Structure formats: C-alpha cells, structure tokens
Amino acid sequence: MLDNVRPPPRAELLESWKKLMQHKLNSRTPLNSTQALQCRRLLEWLSTPKPNKPIRPLTPSDLSYARQALLQIEPIERTQHHLDFAKALHSISMSRDFPKTPKATELQWTYLVRAMAMYGESCEAAKMLYEKWAQPEYAVYLTQEDRLLEAVARGLSREGCEAELVELMKYAEDHQVPYDGGLQAVMVNFFAQRDRIDETKEWFTKPRAGGKLPRPSIYRTIASFAMRNNLQEWATSLFVELGELQPRQKHWNVILQAILILGKSLAEVDVMMSHMVHGKSQLSPDAQTINGLLRVAAEQRDVALGEDILALAAKRGIAPDGETHLILFSLRLASNNLVEAREAYKQVRHIQPWTLETKQHLFGQFSKAVNEYLVALAAQQQPDFKLISSLLEAVEEDRIRLEPATVAALCLRFLENDQHFDVMDILSIHSFLYSEAEREIVQSAFVSFCLDPSTSTNRAWGAYQLLQQFFQDTSFERRVELMKGFFRRKRPDMASHVFGHMRAHRNKSYHPTMETYVTCLEGFARFPDPEGLDMVHNMLKMDTSLQPSTKLYTALMLAYTGCGQPLIALDCWAQITQSREGPSYATLEAIFWTLEKKSGGHTQARDIWDKMERMDLEIPPGVYNAYIGAIAGSGNEKEVRALILKMASVVGSEPDAMTLGIAYNALPGQLLQQGFQEWAKGRFPEAWAELMKVGRRMDEYSLCQFKIQRPLKA
Template sequence: MRAHVARHARHFVVRRASSSHSLFAPIPRRRHLSPHTLHSNHTQCRNFFGVLFQKPPREVRQPEYEPGWMKIMLWRSRMLDNLRPPPRKELLQSWRDLMASKIKTGQPLNATQAMQCRRLLEWLAGPIPEGEGGKPLANSDLDAARRVLLLIEPYERSEAHVQLAKTLHRIWQSEEITGKREDSTKSWSYMVLGMARHGASREAVQELYAKWNEADYKALVSGENKLIEKVAQDLAREGHEQELLQLYARVEEDELQLAPRLHEIITMFYAQNNRVPEGKEWFAKPMPIEGQVRAETYYAVASFARRNGLQQWANPFFEELMERQPRKTHWHVVLQAMLLMGEDLSNVRKTLLSMQGPNGPLTADTSTINAMLDVACDTLDAGLADEILAIANEESIRTDAETYLRLMSLYLAAGSPPATVDAAFERFQEAGALEPDAPMQSWAQYAQLLNRYLLYLTRQRPVDFKAISKILKVMEEEMLHLNPDTAAALCLRFLENEQTYDVLDILSANVFRYSGDQRDLVQQAIMSFTLDPQTSTARAWNAYQIMKEFFQDLSRERREAVLRAFFDRKRPDMATHVISHMRQHSRMDVQPTIDTYVSVFEGFANNPDRQGTENVHNMLKMDVRIQPDTRLNTALMLAYAACERPLYALDFWNEIKFSAEGPTYGSLAAVFWVLERKSDGAKMARDIWAKIESMDLEVPANVYINYIGVISAQGDEKEVRGLVTKMASFTGVEPDAMTLGVAFNALPGDDLQASFKEWAKQQYPVQWTALLKKRKHMNEHGLCEYRISRRVCA
C-alpha cells in the first residue's frame, strides 16, 4: 500500500513540475540560513495591506500550436511507445487542418513537420485499422500538401521535404485514393519540382533525363508547367554549374522552345557569381531562338558590370535596348542600368521623362521610382535614394508602402541610425501598409524585413526596448512570425534586461512552430546566457527554468553543462534540482548516465552539500540502468568525505577493493584524500602505501601529494619532511608549491606549521616563495591555511 501511495505521489509531483506554474518556481535557497536572514526586515514588511493591494502577476501567454500539429505529434509519440494511436478520422482531420493553415498563412512546412507529415501520410494511406470507419485518403488531401510544398517559399530545404514530395507521388499512384485522380505524368512533375525546390536539384534533373524520351512525358519535358526552367533555376541556386550546362545542351540539341530561358538562367548564374569571362560570353552570345531578354537578366548584367568595372562593355547593350522602344519594365531596367553605370542623375531624369514604348510615350509612375530605389538598396547608397525621392516629389509621382519598405531595407543594410529606420517605418504605416489581399510573396518579404529590423535593434547599444515592443505588436497584429535567429536574439536581450515575461511570450508564440534545428538556435542563445559567468545566479536559474519548460528536448549534454555551471557558481542545491529533472524525464537519451552521476558527485566533493549528496545517491540507488564501477564509487567516496562522513566514504573504498575492476590511480588519490579527514587515517594510509611500494608501481604526483596530506594530518612533521624530500624518486617530479601547501595546511598545530615553514624555506626557497603568493585564511580550528586550488576528481 505504501508503495502504491508513493508511486502516485511521485506522479503528482512530476505533473506539477511539468506544468506552466513551475516556470515561476522559487529559486532554490541556500540551506544554511543565518538568524539575521530569517528575521530580516523583508519578512516583517509583509502585512495585510501589502497582500490586499499587491498587483496580480502578469499572465503567461499560452503556447501557440498550428492547427492539427499537436494531434500529429501525439500520434507519433504513441506510435513510438507502441500505444494505441488517436482515431484515424481525427488524424485525417488534423492533416487537413495543418495544410489549410499553411496555405492560409503562407507559412512553409519546417523540416520536422515535413518528416512527421510524411510518416503520417504513409500511415493514413495504409489499411484502415479494424473497428474504425472513415474514408481513405482523397486526392484533395494530397493536393493540399503539394500546394504547401510548391507554392510557399521554403525557409528550410531538407531531405525530409524531398522525401515528402516522393511519398506524395507514390501514394498518388495508389489505387486507394478517392476523388478525381491526377494524371500520373502531372503527379510526377510535381514530385520533380518538389525535389528541386527543396535541395535535390541534381536528383531532380536525373528524373527528367529518365523520362526525357518517353511519349507520355514529352509535353512536360518540352516546356509545359515550366518544369525544366524551374529545375534549371534550382540548379543555378545550388551552384551546380556542370549539371546546368548539360541540361542546356540537351535542350538545345532537341531544339526546345525553352532554350532562350535557360540561356538567360546561365547568364544570370555567371553574372551573380562574378564569373567575368563566362558572363561576358553568355550575354553576348546570340540566343538559339530570337526573343526578348527579360528585364531581370538585364539588371543582373548591369549589376555585374558595375561590380567588375565593365561599364564600357555593357553600355552598348542598353543603348540598343533603348532604341527598340521596349515595354515599361525594360525602360525601368534601362534607368537602373544608368544609375548602376554612374550616369549623372540629371540625364537619368531626362530619360525618365522621355520614355517611348511600342505604342507611344510612357509615363513614369510609382513602380518606376521603386525600380530606381532598388539600385540604391543594392548599392547601399542612401544619398541616391534621397535624390530619387526628390525627383518623385518634383514630378508629383506618388510613393506607396513598397517605397518605404525599400527605404527601410536600405537603411538597415547600410547601418543607418535607428531614428532613420523608424522614420521610414512610420511613413510605411502612414502609406497604408500592405493590403490584406497583397500577394503572399509581398507578405513574406514584409515579415523578413521586420525580422531584420528587430535583429538590427537588438544589436544597438543601449537597446531600445520600446521600439522592439512596437515592432512586436505590429507583427502580432499582422499575424507574422519571428524567424529563429530573431527569436534567439530577442530572448537574449530580454533576459539581460530581466524581462522574463517577454521571453515567455516570444517562446509561446513561436518556438512550437519551429523545426528541431530552428529550436536549437533559440536554445543556444538561452544556454549562452545561462552559462555566462557574468550572468547572476538568479538570472541563470530563471533561464534554466525557461529552457526546461519550453525545450523538453534539451539534450543531456546541455543539461550536464548547466549542472557544471551551477557547481562552478557554488550552488550545489541548484545542481541537485537539475539532475533531479533529468532523472524524472521520460526520454532515455536525457536521463543521467554513469558519467553524469560521476560529474555530480565530483561537484559535491568540491562544493560540499550533504543533503544534495544523499538525494542524488538515492536517485542512483533507484536507477536500475546504472551499475556502479570503480570510477563511480570513487566519486561517491569523495562526495561523502567532503560532507564530513569519512567512515561512510570508506565503505566505497571497500567496494572498489573487492570489485573485479579493482583500484585505479584516481581511487588511490581519492582514498588518501578521504583518510586525511579521518582521525586515525594514517595507519590505513601506510598499509595502502606499503602495498603500492611492494608492487613497484609508478606513482602519479597527485597520489603521492595526497599521501603526504594524510601523514601531515597525523602531525608527524619529520616523516612529512622525508616524504617531500623523496618525492622525485617516487614520482619523477620535484616538489612544487602545491606539495608544500598540502603538507603545511594539513599539519594540526601552530608549532608544527612553524617548524615545517622554516625547513621548507631553506630546502625549497623557490617553491615556498610561489606558495607565499597564495592568499591565506584561518580555518575552523584557528590554524593558518593557504588557499590552494585542490580540486578532486574520480
């Protein structure tokens, strides 16, 4: 009955520890409180009126999950634990909810979501479990995922996305899918596009070659859906030059109509990578089929010419373009090229007012001004931007929200003062911001710009938290999300400013939308704050609490780093809480290993805490995964000896002696260190030393120094002198300041210390002088001690 009650009580404690309220768990107090602390004025100030009129704590924002995502994660967790999954009908609805949310908000699938959605898709496409009704997957379910993969610009490009694209195609071909079936060739094209878009363009082009000559795929390969063009763009984006050239050769050989577009893609590839000979050759090279070169290609070439001093080479191309009297988009690139080539702004203005298109004069408008501002943004020339805006004002050309977004981008990239950036942002809002029905790409660019602005503000000193709060409020109203690097930087600044609630809000709203790698970026920022020695202990504890709650996947290695940090801060009580949280964790890869326990007991040895040592030892006893070895028993011996329990510590020495592994040099150094604290430890130490001598072992210096400490503690000062003198013959190294300090500190009397001091000054003057540089203090027995760093380890 008692075991039953204990088990349920433990579950209750674990549940309470994992609830949101534990974020505000009090900082563990040091256990030895003085009477002054217990009767401080702070305690006396708590009265009825203070409680009655106390401001209620701010509510923590509830974690925000994308629709359907938590149900999918619950399914995955239950599958891993071999438990009954949620009803299939609910999981299918969760799939639909997640995809609908992605399409509505324009948020891409992150790598973790892509991986778990692929697994769920394979499960949903399998046999329907016995006893469950419901319909099989519909074509519309697969189409929604395809739209998310292909229509939303990805933030991450991973193998998980590629595998999802392949799985969609495979299941599309299944006989179990209901609804109007897609043509298999079209489904294949979606797979190829998905692969190329998410980092597998080389594999995608091989898929193209495999179907190149098949009659059923001829229409797609020849240019329908711009399949080859998009694969070529992804090859260029990933830098696969040879594959790109081979694809072009294949297209040109078959005289396909899309050869000119690939010609432009290759030209832009060389131009953007500043490949001067190739860039000049490909742009001047006649197109396989006569056609109008796109404005974006002309702009890439103009920018390429500016960066590489090729203005004279490029000018004739743009003069020829002007003579053709092109469309307005090409006139815009002519104006851009003039600015890039360093043309006087008055000449640019004349050209702007005299544009002639195929059907007559063209009037400059907002898009013209915005195109010219793109040059100022690319060249980081704020002065040029001001002159362009002056032209717009003089010619009564209206500016719009896009204008001020460009100015913000320019000022951020140029490192302009925050007030300048803020003024542009205010003008953007006055101009009406973005319309709700604006293209998804415009909203994505807007979100990226606000993220850049926030990152910019976090780098300013001092940090303008008022401006940060304003931008965060705008993003919340517009339902825009923080990038992982932005969230990480904001968390760091808010932690430094003790704005814990703001950190919680950021994590609640964003971190559960991130993939594993993205979450890791935020973890690293909070970890760096927690481990920074300049961070106060209270703040470090709060940061750890936040990590524990929001990052259940916090790795064992990082938790162990936090453990060591709290020991370094002389807070073994906090370290005890950390290992307790590890022990209670459900994941095996987070629970403590034998190395973790060794590290903790070594920490207790250097920062004594009897209650903490006993608590962790009890955890160890109940941990059936751990089989104590010599190293772990050594660490236990050190921890209990530091807590003034040398007799109990020697029980672990007996375990070591009779174990199959036997003693190590570490355990020998440890047992001498323990015996130094035992009133009659010299007898046992001499017996151990006699065995060492009889075995003719090579003795490390730390073992020998600890043996000197035992003999010194017994007050045999003459024997200590002899041991110090013989040290080189046993260890191969001469006595140093540490050797003399251990011997001096352990001697139990002023007269013994004075005698040893006089002898050491004469025999080892250099080493003694080095020891004198150490600080001194009086121990609990009123004897002088030098503060020497005598850290012990197993």
C-alpha cells in the same frame, strides 16, 4: 519513445491533417523540417491497411492539400525530411486504388520531380528528366505545362551543381528545346553571382527563342555584375542598345537603375526620364520607376542618394506609395537610422501595400525588414523596451514570422533587463512554430547566456528555468555543459537541479550516463552540497541502467569527502576493495584525501601505503602527494618532511608547489603550518615561491589555506 503510445482516433488525425495543410496554404507558411517529418510519419500510419477493421481511407484531396503545401509555397528549409515526405506522397498516390484521371501517372511524376528539385535532390531530378525525355506523354511537361526543365535548372543552380546544370542545358539544346527567358535567367544569374565573366557573357548573348528581349531582372543582374567586374563600358553599350529598341516601361526602369549602378549621376537619370519611348508612345516615370531607383540606393546603403531620388520624384509629381515606404524602411535600417526607420515602419504598416494582389510578395520583404529592425533595436546599448514591446504586439497582430535569431536576440536583452514574462510571451508564441534546427538556434543563445561568466548567477538560473520550460528538447550535451556551468559558479544546488531534470526527462536518451554521474559527483567534491549529493546518490541507487564501477565508487568517495562525510566515503572504499575490478590510481588518491579529512586517518593511510609498497606498485606523483596529505592531516609534520625529502627516490620527481600546498593545507594547526612553512621555504625555495603566487585564504577554522586547484578526478 512514442512507438508504444496509443495514437488519437483516426478521424481526429485526418481532420487535423486537413486543417494543418489548409492553414499552410491560407497563410502561405511553409512546412518546416520537423513538421515534414511528422507529416510523413502520420501519412504512413494513415495509409497502413487495418485488416478486418472498417476505416475511412485517405482521399485524393487529402494528398492534394499536402502536395500543394510542399510545392506552392516557397520553403524556408530544404531538408531530407521534406524529400522523404514528397516521396511518401508519390508512393501512396501511385499505390492506392484512387479513381484514375487522365495523365494521373504523368502528373504524379511531375510533382515528384518538382519536389526533388525544390528540396535538394536536383541531380536526381535531372536524371528523372533524362529517363522520360523521349516519351511524348512526359515531354510536354518539360517546357510547356509545368516548365519542369526550368524548375530543375533552378534547383541545380541553387545547389551549385555547375557541371550538371551545363550538361542539362546542352542536352536540352541538342533535343531542340528552345532557350527562353526563364532558362536564360537561371544561367546568367548562376554565373554572374560567381563573377564568371566569359560564361556570363556567353549565356546572356546566346540567341533566345522568339527573339524576345531578356527579362528586366536579367538586365538588372548584368548591371551589378558589370560594376563588380569593371565592365562598365560593355554594360553601357548593352543598355544603350536596349534603349534604342524603345522597350516597355519595365525595361526603361531597369535602364534608369543601371545608370546609377554603373556609377553615373542622378542628373543623367533625370535626363533619360524625358527620353523614354515605347513605339510611338512617350512613357513617363511612375512610382515603380522611383521604387526601382530607391532599391539601388538601399543596396548601396547611400542615404543621400535616397533623399535625392525622393526629391526627384517630388519634382516630377510622383507620390510615394506603400512600396516606396517599405524600401525607405530598409534603407534607414541599412544606415542604422532607427529614428527615421520608425517613421517609415509606421507608414508601411498603415498603407499595407501587400494587400494588393499584384504586390503580395511585399509582405515577405516587410517581415524580413521587421526582423532586422527588432534585432537592431535589441543591439542598442540602452534598448527602448517599451518600443520593442509595442512592435512585438504589432508582429503578433500582423502574423509576422520572427526568425529564430531575432527571437534569440530579443530574449537575451529581456533577460538582461529581468523581464522574464516578456521572454515567456515571445517563446510561447514563436518557439513551437520552429523546426528542430531552428529551435536549436534559440537554445544555443540561452545556453551561451547561462554559461557566460559575465551573466549574473540569478539571471543565468532564470534563463535556465525558461529553457527547461520551453525547450524540453535541449540536447543532452548542452544540459551537461549547463550543469558544469553552475558548478563553476559555485552553485552545486543549481547544478543538482539540472541533473535532476535530466534524470526525470521522459526521453531515456536524456538520462544521465555513467560519465554524467561521475561529473556531477566530482562537482560536489569541489563545491559541497550534502542535500544535492543525497538526491543524486538516491537517483543512482534507483538507476537500473547502470552497474556500479570503480570509477563511480571513486566519484562517490570524492563527493562524500568533499561534503564532510568521510565515513560514508570509506564505505565506498570497502566496496571497491571487495570488487573484481579493484582500486585505480584515482581511487588511491581519493582514499588518501578521505583519510586526510578523517580524524586519525593516518593509521589506515599507512596500512594502505605499506600494502602498496609490498606490491611494488609504480607510484605516480599525484598518489604520493595525496598520501602526504593523509599523514599531514593528523598533524605528523616531521613524518611529512621525511616523506617530502624522499619523494624523488619514490616517484622520480622532486616536490613541486602542489606537494607543498597539499601538505601545508592539511596540517591541523597554525604552529604546525608555521613550522612547515619555514622549513619548506628554506629547503625548496623555488617550489615555495611558485606556491606563493596562487594566494591564500582563511578557512572556517581560522587556518590559512593556499588556493591550489587540487585535481579531484575519479
């Protein structure tokens, strides 16, 4: 759609490129998949030569900003668009005539390998390592400067590529690459998460380079793994051995956590705290020690344990810090204690522990907890909308990213409470920051809300209007479902507006197809709306992408008949009879229904029937039922009875409830209906009893009508 659109001036695009990348780096916000796609397209356009036209070329710093945004920020999405962007950066960096710095080629290679491992092509990244392994100028980046080997191993682990991961580790060992703490963490985590006992033990006990202790995080993983797999005795011996080595504070903290994880009491933790020694120094528990214990309680959702840990901290004179309150916030949420969660939230937001340089990672944890808090508040039977609104103001102030699922949950609760302006506020702030895949999560929630029969029609329409305003990219298929949904609600006026929005969309792929027109027209046949029908028919007349067909004309016949305009429907019949394609069985059903609604239509109906008999056509029951309706519509009750009696000989099946219902509903008078009812009830008692189950209503002419669902399909 945008291929033929004139782009903004090149200088503006370059400036926007730089501002976007600098913003990403400053806010530590990753590029989403849609941004990666558009950045790659912009990069290719900016790097395309313009003969005989002086332009400002891309500089190495322009590319460097983008590369940093890709590689230095932990991504939320890992997609092909990110990979394509990384490959384009590499290709352009290598092809341009930039001033060559020492090791420029090797550095560009490392950036590409790291990006591939980071965004889902770790197997290809591993192959690139193998290709350069023997070259000294590249080998230095494997384990020293960039630690590419560990980065690729982490990628393989993330993607679940076990065979490739083990092969890479064996290849590294065969080539004298030391097995260090980083590689050990990758391997132990990979197999421990899958509860693979033998492999976990093997990679944990494998000798490490330099004889250093495994990282504290590895011991933490081992403790949880042992508890899940009933290996407490084995794990206990490991932690006893670790304690005898008199390690540093961080290892002691993990030993204390392991005591709780392996099912021991907090009293044993208290005792162990008095025996923490590093060399000749006595170690004392601190806030980090307490925070580690609280994280165990949060993982186990054990509120009582959390309270006991706080009491232990108070006993030892350890004051809670910002991280403590953050963990308590998560613990309260895990136990669904929203009252105390609110207090913990206030404490965390007041202290803001992530402002410390060593604890910047806590902001991500806080953002995740705030999302969980908002979802929990929205899930309450009677949400506190005032509290939710105040939290949303704080979210905007703190620049917290709301997850698509959080936005969806909040929007639905606001819609249920008729707070449309609050929905608009949320969407205007957050919806445009999401990738296409993330936007679909919110769209799906809105569409489900609109289609839910328990949602009132007014609220469904309000939700659709917001969807139309903020999500122009709502898929074609979803728009069709929404149109059908409003027809099911017996609101053809709303359905026609949905159709009109599709037709007016700037992207032609969203325009109605032949099937969409037919579906809409069939809807008008069941739920009449003359004004909406005129609008759709006018759109059809101006739609040069479609050629009229029998199916389309049949749908128009049904729509105009349903809207009380059988004469226009007969014009469509004339178009069909003069076409090369000719009428279908559905067309025959439609014309007989049209003639049922037209005064004196039985005469033309007989003419058509006679022609059908002369052609010796095989007559389906649906067409025969429609013919009976056309005859009944003019009050010919005796002829209707005769047609019903010989139905079996014509179509090969006995009259059913639909046959009797069509005939009864079409008869234009109470006396005719009463006479037919007495006859049908005595002649076809089973079919009549089945018909009585559907119920009856009175129409605008005070005639009784069975609530049969007559198939009106083109």
